[in-house]
Amino acid sequence: MKRINIGRMLIAGLIAGVVINVGQYLGNSTLFRQEWRVIMETYNLGHVSGFTIIFFNVMALILGVVMVFLYASLESRLGGGFKTDLIIAILVWFLVWIQGFGGTLLLGIFPLSLVGMTVVWGLLVVIIASIAGDSFYRKENGSDGK
Secondary structure, eight states: OOOOOHHHHHHHHHHHHHHHHHHHHHIIIIITHHHHHHHHHHTTOOSOOHHHHHHHHHHHHHHHHHHHHHHHHHHHHHOSHHHHHHHHHHHHHIIIIIHHHHHHHHTTSSOHHHHHHHHHHHHHHHHHHHHHHHHHHHHHHTOOOO
């Protein structure tokens, strides 16, 4: 079993986190902007604060690092490459998007249309983030990903 290159893992994780941040921005501020506006007005929440945006950005960066850590930890067991990227992406997607938005759906907080779009978009974003972060980790760590 290879040792995890912590420095490369952190850099690759931050790359994955930036991909998540960009993807979430595109989804929430562009594609689903109107739906989120309706939710914010329905619950009289006003605008999202700067602190909230910073919090979500930092959490996405941490999530990216966790994803690459999982890749580095499981690469020797799962064989690395796209299959491992996909497994990790689905695991993270399930734990973050399905669990998080599933609860809001079941409690009647968010409508099915918004949850469905957000969850599907989240899967796409997390797959791209996993591939980006893990590709950088493999390249810089000297692994061929096979």
